[in-house]
Each structure stands twice: as C-alpha cells, then as structure tokens.
Amino acid sequence: MSTTVPLRLYVNGERHDISVEPRRTLADALRDDCGLTGTHLGCEHGVCGACTILVDGKPTRACLMFAVQAEGSSIRTVEGLAPDQEELHPVQKAFWENHGLQCGFCTPGFLMLVAGQLEENPDTDEEEMRDVLSSNLCRCTGYQNILKASMAAAEEMRG
C-alpha cells in the first residue's frame, strides 16, 4: 500500500493543506487534490507543455515535478491569472482578441508560458518570443495567432 505525506502548497495566493503519495506529480496534485483542473496533461513526459505553470514566477512543467518538491514555493496556475471575475489578464485578453486558441487544451500552458515570460521581460522581441513559444505544442492553431497574441500582450504590458 502506498503511504501519503502531508503537504502544504501555496497556489494562486491560497494555502492548500493536502496529503499525497510522494510519487504524485505536481500536476496531479493541483488537479486532483487542489481541484484546479485548468492545468492540463497532454503527454506527461514534459514535451507538450500543456501543464506549464509558474513556480516562483518561472514557467515550469507541472508533470515533471513531484508535488512534494513544490513545498514552500509560490505556484500560479491559469485559474490565478485573471485579476478578477470581470477583467482578464492581458495575455488572456490578447489570446481572445487574436483567435489564439481553438480546442483550448494547450491554452492554459501557453498562457502561463507567455505570462511568465512577459512578467519577467515585457520587452521580449518577436524572435525571442518565437523561441519561448516553441517550447509548447499546439495541434489546432498552427501557432501564428499564438505568436500574434503574445506580441499583442507584450505591447499591452509595456503600457
């Protein structure tokens, strides 16, 4: 039988006291134990990036971390991106306005990837943004509108 360990996660500014098996991935803990199903699993081997979240501000594959490794870290998921129920984060808004999503399964990962990048460096130019975006997979859009949306968000966030 598996044994569980108590774990305290800070996600989107809220404390989650959960109990997980040591082998549980951070992605599974977020989805199943914290009820935050916006973080998606597309491959569970670190390639597709659908599970990208921010761990201490850095875009991170939630499927490649054990939940217990995130103890004490500050985690942001797609649910914590918008400031409130009315407003969207500039990256969310740009994806909406530029048709940057179709089926939406990869979208949370791309949003967190771009939000992480732009919050660290709103001056990211298109060439660098292409590099950043090429770390995640999208099967529907052909990426063009994701790039367009990301650059529009950059402009918005530069103010």
Place this chain on the structure above:
Amino acid sequence: MTITQPPNWTGRSLPRVEDPAILRGLGRYVADVAARDTCMYAKFIRSPYASGRVVAISAPPGVRLYTTADLDGVGDIVAALERPDFVSTAQPILAGPVVRFVGEPIAMVLAETEAAAEDAVDQVQVEIEQLPAVLGVEQATAEGAPLVHDVEFPGDANTVVDGRIHTAGFDEVFAGAEHVVTVQVGSARQSAMPLEARASHAAYDPGTGRTTLHVTTQMPHVVRTGLADVLGIREDDLRVIAPDVGGGFGAKMALAREDVMVVLASRRLRTNVAWIETREENFMGAWHSREQVYDVEGAFDADGTLLAVRADLRCDVGAYSCYPVTYAVEPLMAMAELTGPYAVREYSVRSRAVLSNKCPIAPYRGVSRPVQVLAMERLMDVAARELDIDPVELRMHNLVHEFPHRIPSGLVLDNASHRETLAVAAEMADVDDFRRRQLAAREEGRLLGIGFSSFAERTGYGTPAFAARSVPFELKKTTAADVITPGFERVVLTMDSSAGVTVRIGASPHGQGLRTSLAQVVCDQLGVAPADVRVIHSDTDATPYGWGSFASRAMVMAGGASMLAAKDLAARLRTLASHRLGGLPGDFELVDGGALNRETGESVPLFVLARDTYHSSHLIPDKGEPVLEAVATYDPSGTFANACHVAEVEVDPATGAVAITRFLVAEDAGRLVNPAIVDGQIQGGVVQGIANALYEELIYDDRGVLVTTSLMDYLPPTLHEVPDIEIAHMKTTSPQSITGAKGVGEGGTIGAPAAVANAVSDALAHLGVQVNHLPATPHRLRTAIRAAQSHAQEAAS
C-alpha cells in the same frame, strides 16, 4: 423613424463566445470531470505482440481484472458497407484469444485511483504465443500470407476492399496518348494526435439505472448508438456527453473499445468509472492514418492536355474496421476523388484496403486526400518537366473551369475557382522573381525551391454522398441493419419567453468555434445579437440526433439547418408582430431585437412577442402553437471548396533539413461566416500538412512493434518549424450550401504536403532528386542528395 438595415453578423471576425471560460481555466474536459469525482479508474493490459494467441492471463487476488471471460452478452464492434468487394471483420471489445496488433487491449483492471490502477496493470500476468504477423501490403496480399482475420477473402489475401473504375474509352485513349508520365507517391503512417488523448467517464445513477458517459468524441449520438448496440441495451439507458474536447481531427470519430469497457464496468458495478488514456497508449492504440502508396500514370497529348489517368491505390488499414465509417474510408475516397480539379475524361483505377497487424486506421483530417493531391500534383510537376511546359501553365491548361463538371468517378464539381485561385497564388508567389532569387542562391550553394498544389476539397456532404459508398439504394429485407450511412444534421431552435434563443444542434464541435459562427448565422435571420443566442451541443439528452463534426461539414450542415430553422422562426415572429401592430407579416423586418414595420415605422420588441406566445396564447388570433420553436434538417449532397497552396523552401544539402520560408494559400471556401475562424482552420490545417510532409511518422520495427510512442520520437512541428502563412480569399458560392459557406476544415492539411514536396523537389531538381514519399525527413533527403552527388561524380570521372 429611419429604417435601419439588419445588422450583418455574418462576415465578421467576432471573438469566440467559447473562449472566456477556456482562458480562465474553466473549460471542462473529460479528465476534469473525473478529477472532480470519486470514481474508479480503468487501465488496460495491451498486447506486446503484433500477432499471437493468448494462452493464459491471471492476476493475484485483490486485482480487479476483466478479461474476455467477462464479456458475456457483449457484442463485437462491426462496421461494414454493402458492396461486393467489401470483406467484413469483427472487432471484439477485448482481444482474445487472438491478438492482432501491438497495443490492442486484452484485459482491463479497475482500482480506486489512477496510480493504483497502473500498479495493478503491472501485476497482471499474460502469456501469449506469438504468431507470424503481416506488416505491409505486399506481404499481406502474397499467396499463403498469414491472415489477420480468419474470414474468407474472395480476392487477394487480407484484402478487405478492392474497388475499381474503368471508363469506357480508357484503353483506346491511354494507348494513343503522346506521353505517359509515371509517379509513385506514398505517405508514412501518422497520428492525428489531438493534444487531449482519449478519455471517458461513466457515471451510474442507481435511481434510474442510467449511465451518463462523458467521452471525448466528435460524434456523441453515434457513440451512443454504437455502445447500446454492442452492450445490448436501449440507447435511452445511456446519456452521452462530449464536454470540451481537446482536438479530434478525425481520431475521435470512431467508437473506442475502451469506452465500451468503461460503460460495462460502470453498469455492472453500479459505480462511476473513468479511463484517461496516456500519450503512449494514444500512439499505439488510438487509430492511425495515411499509410498509403499510389502508383499513378498520366496520359498527356502533345500540348499537355491530361487525357487519362491510371492508378493503383493501396491503403494499409491495420487490423480492424473503425466504427462507423469503416476501413473503406481511405480507398473509396481515394478512388472517387483522385483526379480532383483536373478535367480528365478517362480513368482506370484499382483501390484497395489491405489488413495488417498494426493499429487500425481511422479518418484523420483530409483522410486519403493529402496523398491523392500529392499524387496529382507530383504528376503535374513531373509532367511539366518532361514535357517542358511551365508547371503553372500546365495546371492552368488542365484545371476544370466550366461548372458543373462531372469527373470520371461520377462526382460533380460545382461552382469553384480552380484557375482563379491558381492565378492569385501565382501572382502572390511572383514566380519570375523567385526564379531570379533561386539562381542567385544557387551561385552561393544554397538550394531554394518553389512548389504549387491545386486541389478540390469535397465538403459538407450529407446522406446522398455517404450512401454512394454502398450498393443498396432502397431498404429491402436483405439490407443489413449494421450498415451505417451518415449524413444529415438537425437543429431545434427555440425562443424562450424572455426572447432568448437556444440552438440545439446534432453536430458536435471540438475547437471550431461553432457556437460563435452558428450564432452569427441565426442572428442575421432573427435580428438579435450573439449575446442573445446560446448554442447547445454534444449532449444526447439535450440535442437532436446528428452525426457530428467531421469531414469539413459542420458549418455547411449545422449552419444550413440553423439557417432554415431561423427562417421558420422569423416567419412566425413576423406573423405575431402583424397580430400586434396590424399590417402584413411581410411588412416586418426583424432588427435590433424587435419586429419593425417598414411601412409604418412602428416596432414591437421580440420580448413582447415571446410573452404573447407563452403567456397570452389565448389572445393570439391564429391560435398557433404556444411555443416559439422551429426544427430543421439539412442534408445536401455536398460541395467542393478549392484552393491553391504555394510553398517556398530552402534545403540544406549538408543536413537534409528543409526550412519553409514562405507559404501562400489562395482559398475559396465560399462565404466566410467568421473570417478569423476560417483563417484559423487554414493555418492549423497547413501546419498539420507540413508535419505530414516533413516530420511526422509512426514507425513499426520488423516485428510489428511501434517504436514511436512518445513525443520525443513522434515530432509534431513547434512554432520554429512553421512559416507565416499568407492567405487570400475568393468567395464562390454553391447552391449546395444555403449559407454560402463551404467547408474549410481539412483543406490546409490536404494541400500542403504536395506543395512542400513539389518545392523540395524543385530545389533538388538539378540533382535529379524527387520527393515522392513523405515525410521527407532530413535523413532521407540527405541520403538522396548524397546518392545523387556520388552518382554525378561517378558519371563525371
């Protein structure tokens, strides 16, 4: 009062109503339904061998194991057509005793958590005696070849479809032609690879005995029919819901055996059961596509007129027939549509589906058309070279330009713009300028190439088109009840007593933004705004029977039905307005949420008419139904979108890597309901076509073991591999689509592989290297370039 024109919602790039929830992480995919439930989890034990016989299967006590022994009363999945050349085979829900491909489910375990279910899989012991496998068309059809199914094959071994067309004048015309140009093209096996793998969650309600299945599918109604048939229950015992679906591309329009097991276990244990497929399972077992080889000969006269086409088309369809469209889907579409937009009169074709001990084939965006277009467009480029005619001119000369035009297979091309899209594409490409750049680059040792691809994309077809695949034309006692003929789409449109509009559709979108674009169509008829319209889909309890979203059909079919229903409802609203305000119904225009009398300038809000209907029906003079509802079905025979793609590439001769430097699309998808959504379909489609051309390949080893089981081995493009795609639109409409929209879902994927293959072949033409088999991976190109170079050196020395 000035009379305003009704707002034209159609034609605007409205941001999608689907998006805010998804952007906030509030989308609901099947795994999210499971994550919110305390359910049991299923995992499958899969065959490690391509062919074999299960000798024993066991698990320690405590493992909840389901094997074929637990399948009493459960039928096989059978997907068949009634044609003399069709050989029917059955797909059992769990394999046994015979296993037919690596990854085939043999048994299922259930446990309280997903991790515990994975642990349980490791405890199951399976003993399989290996049998000889067949892994390719040549081997499978050879005399004495091992048979994938123990059934009678009237023709060659393992051949389940063997279609032929031979036009009356073919032999004479072909024999008398000035030039015969030959190409062989092929495509590797590929995966549609939706980013969300398969998943299902069955919830049992002990009160009603009903099971609600959330499943990631493109056709919930058909899945319900299939499940009920196989399980021997009434369809009403099941409610099937496709919640948010993370991409389908055809791979989610086939009934999954795993889903049958999930429902079975849920009903037997009277509990909730989920199955979340892993990416590895998805690669091994969730349908493949595209593995085809075509030999094509084109007979031309001296001035380059294509007189006749002879073709031998071979499709490796794997081990089973996918439900409902069958394993005939690839060869029959190839046989019917191969000659595409070219005005060839004579045609002789043999088109086969051949079984192998590999994962079964199901539709994937384009079905066989990417390979068909590759064949015809390589034929055009090779012919242009051999006949010394400019490739654009040769195409222009042969493209159909008078409509309607019956092609040799009997299909009718309706209004299209084949020559016009080619002309637009050629102008965008500026071929003369490209040739100058190509020459200059060659001086520096850089290899540039350009390639064209003109094609017709059959879209929006209903029952008449699907019926043509089978022989029977009327219901007789002998007509098989398990022959399934998809087609129509149906819409129930309601205005509630607050004047809110609900559109219930049988189609089942999964990323296409159909809730937005259908609302646009309805708004134009009813004079309301998209915020007043809710489109409801993908729930068998809430929507009329329909076939789903596939084959570039939803906008044409569900759009057409929505428009018909909305016109009906609009007529009723005009009548109600005339009761209120006087005048004739025809005097009224529905605009800005009201009915406006054009003669008097008086208007009444739709809200008032809705209240009249529901709450004061006794006062309505005509005593009509106390409901605002219209129902419509749309079932056209189909139309053709068309396009011309152009790729510009640079090939690195040292590495064999191809960079696509420019990609142009001159598209004609008829009227654009939401141009942003249309462009999104084209862009996404083209990238899947580029993947087909250069990157993606499912590889089996010589024992039939799939070796590409992760995203480290199977390589979908990232943004780095993708060019900017420039799109121009033409808008030819057809009477076969009442909205004026033609489908656009598959065109990108259909046309792009040929454009890239032609461009790479152009870049390497001076070396004599041709790209006919895809994907043209760096290894293959480098090998071909080296061989050509050493051949040239030998010739020189």
